[in-house]
Amino acid sequence: MKQSLLSFALVALSFATLLPAAAPSKIPGDSTGVAKQGDWPWWRGPTRDGMAAPDQKLPITWSDRENEHAENVLWKTPIPGRGHGSAAIVGDRIFLVAAEPDTEIQSVIALDRASGKQLWKTTVHQGGFETKGNTKTTLGSCTPACDGERIFVNFLNGGSVWATALTIDGKQIWQERLTEFATHQGYGASPAIYDSLVICSADNQGKGAVIALDRLTGKEVWRVDRPKLHNYTSPMIHHVAGKDQLVMVGCDLVSSYSPATGEKLWEIKGATTECVTSTVTDGNRIFTSGGYPRNHIEA
Secondary structure, three states, rough: OOOEEOOOHHHHHHOOOOOOOOOOOOOOOOOOOOHHHHOOOOOOOOEEEEEEEEOOOOOOOOEEEEHHHHHHHOOEEEEOOOOOOOOOOEOOOOEEEEEEEOOOOEEEEEEEOOOOOOEEEEEEOOOOOOOOOOOOOOOOOOOEEEOOOEEEEEEEEEOOEEEEEEEEOEEEEEEEEEEEEEOOOOOOOOEEOEEEEEEOOOOOOOEEEEEEEEEOOOOEEEEOOOOOOOOOOOOHHHHOOEEEEEEEOOOOOEEEEEOOOOOOOHHHHHHOOOOOOOOEEEOOOOOOOOOOOOOEOOO
């Protein structure tokens, strides 16, 4: 099989031009302070809702020409393998994951934000590639989370979901097996940072769970078992109704947990069985959507 290359031009266009922005008023669990720097440190951005600060100036037109006249394109860099995760951006670095089917390598790659030059590439797993699942998915589908000093990633490998922490320079700090995983479509849940924790999820028909690990050591702090159903959403942390809540959608439920302890705050029947989307909030309501076995959106 010919190894494919991901073109990273559009991510460079979208993010490399961001300027320092005004700090959001409330970022739940951001004791690191990285979300207040105008960066994009984890899945769905600093406020975990896909919204950049209002003073960000982003281009809305561009071209794909390969010369100095390319409109609003700063650089273009080939990335090995396949990956469906987003980029995480902190300071002068861009982090993303990739999976190379030919060599069965799952890796984290760091690029220079200004030039697109590859700074380092760290192999997290080699071998153990899943052959089941949707052929359109990849084994590099999470978005890294960065606390300014460490990078956290999740990979499905060898029938289990693993969490790994790297230094900002790509050296592995720790790696922990989270749970067994029964593959249906694939795996793509991204880790969430909350104060001293990194929180991961792995809904599946085997041993689904939400797990909180100590960011420094990888030691498990709490674990919540989930229904034995296939689901693909990431854990989302919102400040809603006056408190921080970790919200999971899917498995025919909308579930809220304390991100600090894993205590279940509330749970209702809702959403649908398999969700890929992430929840958002206006501070008072939580909005959910999903697509199988029925399309829906609800608050």
